[in-house]
Amino acid sequence: MNKMKLEPGVVTGAALEALFTYCHEAACALPAVNVVGSHSVNAVLAAAREASAPAIIQLSNGGAHFFGGKFLANDEHQAEIAGGIAGAHYVHAIAKSYGVPVVLHTDHAARKLLPWVEGLLDESERHHERTGKPLYSSHMLDLSEETLEENVEISKKILGRMCAVDMTLEIELGVTGGEEDGVDNSAIDNALLYTQPQDVLYAYDQLSPVGSFTVAAAFGNTHGVYKPGNVVLTPAILKNSQDAIAAKHGTGEKPVRFVFHGGSGSSTDEIREAVSYGVVKMNVDTDTQWAFTQPIKQYMDAQDPYLHAQIGNPEGDDNPNKKHIDPRKWLHLGEQGMAARVVQAFRDLGSFGKFAL
Ligand SMILES: [Zn+2]
16 A cells, blocks of 8 residues: 655644555554653654654643743643643644654643643634634543443533634543552552443443544553553454444544554554554653663763863863763663654554655
8 A cells, every 4th residue: 555645744634544445454553652841842853754654743731831841830720731732833843854654743731631631722723713724633521430421421512612713622431550640540449440342332332423533442552561461452442443443434444543552562463453553643752761761870870070060080180070960961872762763663563664755
């Protein structure tokens, strides 16, 4: 099959639809990487350029706040909204320089974070009025703590608004295990960690008439990297859900676009199996955090004698340490480490080299 060609910059609307359809056809998925500032954005863009594939760049509420600065107070989610807008504008401004198409997205938003998503959505509506495109490609709502009916009902309302400005919604059905951004699901009832196919069918029936959406399903995936526990990754749950919908509606074999949360620490075989059942997006956070921090730790350890004062090191008491202290030196090592890990994610997901950029 021909490699898909996409324009550099933020991908939205029909182009995003075509991108996810292509991922299904080409049996590949894209890494969605959490970023917290321009350094991590640059790392993802460099990786996507090397992989010749589009990237998914996402901000959590905490990441959005951090993008704007921990110095900002967050009354009524103001810092998370302002940081989310600033981060998005940075991506819009720089993606073309890297020649990379980007799906711009936000991560988990439980009920208490709806005002954050709505604040960003207000901005996407203004952006759409000015430019004909939304600021973000998509947002995620994570209403998995609510009843299924309420989850889907609220999602439907937001999707209606998003659809009007060419945006896509990611919903969560079932609960991703582990702990992320202060939400700890590590002690939750085991049954909730596996999404039921009838729940996916229900969401599909309710949402597909409204607009375009993806589903983060729970199939034993966990946030963070832990020693193997009693939760077993079961990608067949995704296949069962696809089959249930295909049987009822006579669609093709992969009617749903799935999102794989908690991809860090998964084996390549597990990832490939999940992708074969219709995963188009896999979130990576813990592994890229590690990849950013590890080279910096090595640098700090190796350079330790040069980092105790601005002047004075093993070469002499009067020797300046300026070139060792410069944050660009170690920040770029972090960026390079992160970029290499994202390139690996493109390979694991089968999307490395599958696009013509
Ligand atoms: Zn997640």
